[in-house]
Amino acid sequence: MEEKHEKFKKPYDFVATEPRIYEAWEQSGYFNPDNLPGDRTEAFSIIMPPPNANGRLHAGHGLDMTLKDIVIRFKRMQGKKALFLPGADHAGFETQVVYEKRLEKEGRSRFGMDPKQLYEEIYAFTLENKKSMEDDIKRLGTSCDWSREKFTLDPEIVTQVQQTFVKMHEDGLVYRGKRTVNWCSKHQTSLSDVETESVEETTPFYYLKYGPFTIGTVRPETKFGDKYVVMHPDDKRYTSYKQGDTFDLEWINGPITATVIKDEAVDMEFGTGVMTITPWHSQIDYEIAQRHGLDMEQIIDLRGKLLPIAGEFEGMKIAEARPKIVEKLKEKELVVRVDENYKNVVKRCYKCSTMIEPQVKDQWFVSMEPLTQLVIDAVERDELIGILPDYEKKILLHWMKNSIDWNISRQIVWGISIPAWFKGEEIRASIESPGEGWTQDPDTFDTWFSSGQWPLLTLGYPDSDDFKTYYPTDLMETGADLVFKWVPRMIIFGLYLAKQVPFKQVYFHGMVNDAQNKKMSKSKGNVVSPIDLTQTYGADALRMALVVGTPAGSNIPLSEDKIKGYKHFANKLWNITRFVLENTEGADANAPLNDADLALKAEVDALARELTENLEQYRIYLAAEKVYHYAWDRFAAVILEESKPILAGSDAAAKASRQALLLSLLTTTVKLLHPFMPFVTEEIYQSLPSKSVDFLMVESWPHA
RNA sequence: GCGCGGUUAGCUCAGUUGGUAGAGCGCGUCAUUGACGUUGACGAUGUCGGGGGUUCGAAUCCCUCACCGCGCACCA
Numbered sequence: 001m002e003e004k005h006e007k008f009k010k011p012y013d014f015v016a017t018e019p020r021i022y023e024a025w026e027q028s029g030y031f032n033p034d035n036l037p038g039d040r041t042e043a044f045s046i047i048m049p050p051p052n053a054n055g056r057l058h059a060g061h062g063l064d065m066t067l068k069d070i071v072i073r074f075k076r077m078q079g080k081k082a083l084f085l086p087g088a089d090h091a092g093f094e095t096q097v098v099y100e101k102r103l104e105k106e107g108r109s110r111f112g113m114d115p116k117q118l119y120e121e122i123y124a125f126t127l128e129n130k131k132s133m134e135d136d137i138k139r140l141g142t143s144c145d146w147s148r149e150k151f152t153l154d155p156e157i158v159t160q161v162q163q164t165f166v167k168m169h170e171d172g173l174v175y176r177g178k179r180t181v182n183w184c185s186k187h188q189t190s191l192s193d194v195e196t197e198s199v200e201e202t203t204p205f206y207y208l209k210y211g212p213f214t215i216g217t218v219r220p221e222t223k224f225g226d227k228y229v230v231m232h233p234d235d236k237r238y239t240s241y242k243q244g245d246t247f248d249l250e251w252i253n254g255p256i257t258a259t260v261i262k263d264e265a266v267d268m269e270f271g272t273g274v275m276t277i278t279p280w281h282s283q284i285d286y287e288i289a290q291r292h293g294l295d296m297e298q299i300i301d302l303r304g305k306l307l308p309i310a311g312e313f314e315g316m317k318i319a320e321a322r323p324k325i326v327e328k329l330k331e332k333e334l335v336v337r338v339d340e341n342y343k344n345v346v347k348r349c350y351k352c353s354t355m356i357e358p359q360v361k362d363q364w365f366v367s368m369e370p371l372t373q374l375v376i377d378a379v380e381r382d383e384l385i386g387i388l389p390d391y392e393k394k395i396l397l398h399w400m401k402n403s404i405d406w407n408i409s410r411q412i413v414w415g416i417s418i419p420a421w422f423k424g425e426e427i428r429a430s431i432e433s434p435g436e437g438w439t440q441d442p443d444t445f446d447t448w449f450s451s452g453q454w455p456l457l458t459l460g461y462p463d464s465d466d467f468k469t470y471y472p473t474d475l476m477e478t479g480a481d482l483v484f485k486w487v488p489r490m491i492i493f494g495l496y497l498a499k500q501v502p503f504k505q506v507y508f509h510g511m512v513n514d515a516q517n518k519k520m521s522k523s524k525g526n527v528v529s530p531i532d533l534t535q536t537y538g539a540d541a542l543r544m545a546l547v548v549g550t551p552a553g554s555n556i557p558l559s560e561d562k563i564k565g566y567k568h569f570a571n572k573l574w575n576i577t578r579f580v581l582e583n584t585e586g587a588d589a590n591a592p593l594n595d596a597d598l599a600l601k602a603e604v605d606a607l608a609r610e611l612t613e614n615l616e617q618y619r620i621y622l623a624a625e626k627v628y629h630y631a632w633d634r635f636a637a638v639i640l641e642e643s644k645p646i647l648a649g650s651d652a653a654a655k656a657s658r659q660a661l662l663l664s665l666l667t668t669t670v671k672l673l674h675p676f677m678p679f680v681t682e683e684i685y686q687s688l689p690s691k692s693v694d695f696l697m698v699e700s701w702p703h704a
Numbered sequence: 705g706c707g708c709g710g711u712u713a714g715c716u717c718a719g720u721u722g723g724u725a726g727a728g729c730g731c732g733u734c735a736u737u738g739a740c741g742u743u744g745a746c747g748a749u750g751u752c753g754g755g756g757g758u759u760c761g762a763a764u765c766c767c768u769c770a771c772c773g774c775g776c777a778c779c780a
Contacts, residue, residue: 011741180778198777205780216780230780267779275780284778345777358778391708395775398707402776484776515729517716549718549727553709557716561729568742579739619720625727640739 008578008687012571014538018679022138025682030698031145033081037698044080045470046072047455047503048144049478049486050087050152053130054095057137059512059520059558060479062530065142066543067509067620068477073143073675074615075474077701083470085458086137086144088130090152092415092447093195097187097351099125099414111188115413115442122414123153136531141539141678143697148466150458152450153416157457161450162419162431164497169420169429173367173496174408176420176427180283181407183359184349185304189411190363192446193404194485196347196356205342206326207271209334211249211258216271218344219278220325221318224252224309225297226276230288233262235273252329253311263288281358300357318355364418364443366406374495375400375488385476385491387506388618389553392483399484408446415444452489455502462498475618476503480510480553507552507618515559533563540677541566547676548624569628570680573673576636577684580662583647587659589690594654597661600639604630604668608702611672627672635669663689668702 029035033043046068051061068084076082099122100110110118130151137144150157168174181190203218213229231238245260258276265288266275279289279296289296299309306313306321313321329335347356379397387393409418420441421428428434450457455476459467472494478486487506494502513519514526521527533542537560544566550556593601607630614623639662646658667688670681674696685696693699 008739218780265779270779277780282778282780284780287778347778389709395708398776404778515716545728549716551718551720554717559716559729562716564742565728568740571742572740575740575742577739582739614720617720621718622720625718629727636739637744641744644739 005578005581005687008574008581012574012680012683014540014567014570014679015535017683018141018534018539019139021679021682022141025143025695025697026138026146028695028697030076030695031084031143032147033083033145036076036081037693038079040079040081042080043083043469044072044075045083045085045459045473046475046477047458047473048084048086049476049482050089050150050451050454051133051137052091052094053088053126053133053151054091054098055129056132057140057530059528059530059533061136062140062533062542063509063512063546063556064477064479065137065140066546067507068475069140069142069144069678070543070547070620070624070675071475071477071615071618073678073697074701076143076697077671077674077699079700081469083148083466084142084144085148085150085470086134086142086146087150087454087458088133088152089447089451090126090414092444093187093189093191093351093410093412094447095122095126096412096414100187110413119413139531139534139539141543143678148458152447152457156460157450158416159431160457160461161416161445161453164453164493165419165445165449166429166431167497168366173370174429175365175367176362177365177405178360178362179365179405179407180286180358181361181363182347182356183302183361184352184354185302185357186352186354187349187412188302190359190361190407190409191349191356192407192448194448195350197350198345199348200343200345202340203342203344203346205339205344206329207336207338208329209336210251210274210276211247213274214272214336215274215276217276218342219281219322220252220329221306221310221313221322222278222281222299223276224306224311225280225299226251226278227256227258228261228277228289228292228294229258229274230261230263230266230277231274232264232266232268234264235266235268237273250332250334252325252332252334261288261292261294263291280360283358286358286360296360298360300359302359304357318357363407364409364420364441366408366449368403368405371492371496372400372403372488375491378491378495378501383501385501385504385506387508389508389551392480392506392508392553395483396488399488403488406446408449409441409443410446411443413444415447416450417441418443418445448485448489451486453493453497455490455494456497471498471502472500473503475505475507477507477509480508483508505618510550510553510555512546512556512558515557515561517555517557528558528560533560536560537563537567538570538679540570540679544569544624544628544676547620548628550621552618566628566677569632570677572632572636573670573677573680573684576631576640576669577666577687579640580666581687581689583643584659584663584689587663588656589660589663591656591660593661594657597657600661601664603634604665605702608668608672612701612703615675624676627669627676631669631673635665639665670696671699671702674699 072082072084182196183190205216205218206220207214207216241260243262246257248255248257277285277288279286280298299307301307304317306316308314418441419429419431421434421438423438455473459471461467490502494500541563545563611623643658646654670684674681682696
């Protein structure tokens with residue numbers, strides 16, 4: 001016994017303890033719900049949002065893992081068949097971008113590389129990162145079932161993703177279409193709307209003389225082929241012009257013939273109420289051209305350079321060409337005036353900020369309307385999940401009602417290949433080649449096409465035992481930045497394939513910022529690594545700092561002072577334990593409690609009830625704060641102090657009662673704290689004189 | 705343009721269904737070789753953004769104004 005207490009005489013050594021405890025947990029097998037002790041009938045499942053396997057974990061992942069781990073440990077202790085299923089995402093475009101930067105540093109480029117070789121290189125890179133990412137997850141104390149881990153490129157996952165595509169094709173929910181797509185000319189791929197960001201810029205707005213009209217544009221470089229002039233049919237200023245009228249005018253590179261088109265898409269209030277159209281490089285113009293069966297011509301190539309239609313400007317990049325074109329227009333006296341303060345919203349690639357060039361391309365699209373309708377119907381039937389914070393539900397529904405068809409094909413190698421085959425004009429969707437003469441679509445899926453099916457894929461949809469046991473999952477806890485990218489797609493696929501919303505509760509956490517609540521970014525140099533923090537303060541301290549006082553949705557200022565405070569707290573628990581063990585040597589843990597001690601026992605029971613309620617309602621931040629205050633301000637500061645005279649006194653019955661109480665309170669306290677600070681509480685539990693199970697992790701949650 | 709959030713102590717933020725203002729860090733005074741290198745006690749600083757309303761009672765509910773921040777958006 002004496003030896004046992006020795007370790008408590010030194011400060012708590014989390015650096016040595018935490019990895020040792022994690023290993024012991026892993027070896028116990030208890031991360032796997034199949035191995036949990038007792039008769040567990042009720043399942044509780046959480047699917048981990050698979051981190052991108054292209055780097056180390058960042059602070060946001062720290063919060064991500066912590067919140068879910070708190071919940072799963074709580075449920076496990078409550079006697080549930082608790083599954084926390086980990087995974088990793090190949091993260092298509094994101095990883096390809098990371099790898100391309102690396103190639104750039106080495107003076108190489110993906111362009112001109114053999115696609116197979118590029119794929120192999122990125123594959124090796126990803127596997128390496130996946131390993132370190134898993135180590136990071138473990139370092140945080142995440143109690144997930146590694147035996148069930150899934151990777152988005154596991155063969156059975158890939159097959160299922162492709163099967164979904166084939167099924168959707170059969171159901172008419174995906175189609176091959178020539179449409180305007182968001183084209184990034186640096187990365188040479190199309191992007192979905194959520195992969196672009198809209199940035200407001202002040203750009204000169206040019207009013208140009210177009211025959212008898214004045215038209216406006218911020219993009220003179222696209223105007224070479226404009227041969228249709230469009231106005232609203234009700235615009236009284238232009239009643240003398242009829243649909244189909246033609247007239248000649250002098251344009252940038254010489255005389256052209258223009259045709260009048262009347263279309264209600266034109267805003268009479270804007271500018272002169274007259275516009276020319278560039279269908280190949282503008283969504284709205286494309287739609288007008290489609291309605292009227294107009295010609296469309298490409299002006300800018302996929303590299304962002306002007307085509308021969310630009311005449312002397314052929315081959316120039318936009319940025320270079322624009323001022324020269326304006327100069328020429330001025331010389332030809334075609335510039336009426338310039339508004340230098342015009343504010344314009346432009347789309348940029350969310351990874352490289354290159355201006356998105358709308359291009360008309362053949363791509364695969366998901367027809368969203370019938371799918372979002374499934375979700376809206378489910379809401380109306382009141383089947384939709386609870387969402388925290390509440391306002392995110394409104395945001396999600398707004399997205400559902402306004403989403404446009406989803407471009408799912410990417411012109412990159414790093415991803416799941418699209419099971420579509422071409423032979424001349426014929427198109428087929430099937431996993432195997434339809435036969436001689438068919439070539440497979442070289443494109444890959446948008447990474448959200450696979451991760452959107454994640455709850456189904458990880459559980460072995462459609463007919464595995466796990467799927468039957470754990471679907472729908474209980475909690476989807478993820479970052480608020482995924483409210484459009486990921487969550488709605490999982491709901492859609494869940495309803496479409498499994499006819500059930502894939503989770504009962506969504507919890508969105510905010511972003512982890514620096515101590516001043518400013519976004520962490522490499523350029524600001526304020527990025528902190530969660531792994532470094534675990535080395536300095538311990539994973540337990542980091543976990544507490546991340547959750548105390550941070551409700552769903554709110555951003556989290558992460559200061560080292562706060563983490564340090566919880567490092568001190570871990571040590572406080574250590575010393576509480578030392579005091580209790582030293583003063584209960586040989587005591588009877590079941591001695592009868594006197595009235596005063598029964599009252600103190602009742603107090604901790606009441607706390608347990610409160611925590612249970614808070615955790616069940618996912619008010620994790622409140623539960624963490626309450627148990628912290630109990631341990632420090634009540635148990636250590638008051639109860640232990642009051643105990644000193646009793647333990648030193650001559651009233652043997654009072655002493656025995658107090659000793660039993662202290663053992664009981666210590667046990668209850670480490671149980672209540674375990675979901676939040678799993679390591680130090682487990683280490684303490686291992687030194688308690690009487691344990692009912694081999695690990696605190698599988699102890700029963702206090703209930704009174 | 706449409707939508708959403710915030711405004712509480714020096715700093716960063718909590719405050720669950722309305723019931724005499726809280727945490728962490730920081731600050732001040734005193735104590736302490738202590739179960740605690742990482743301790744304890746006590747304390748200071750707040751007209752809870754402005755104004756109005758509901759209520760016995762509002763940081764909390766409603767209206768309005770101001771200021772910050774965020775998301776979405778095909779007005780050329």
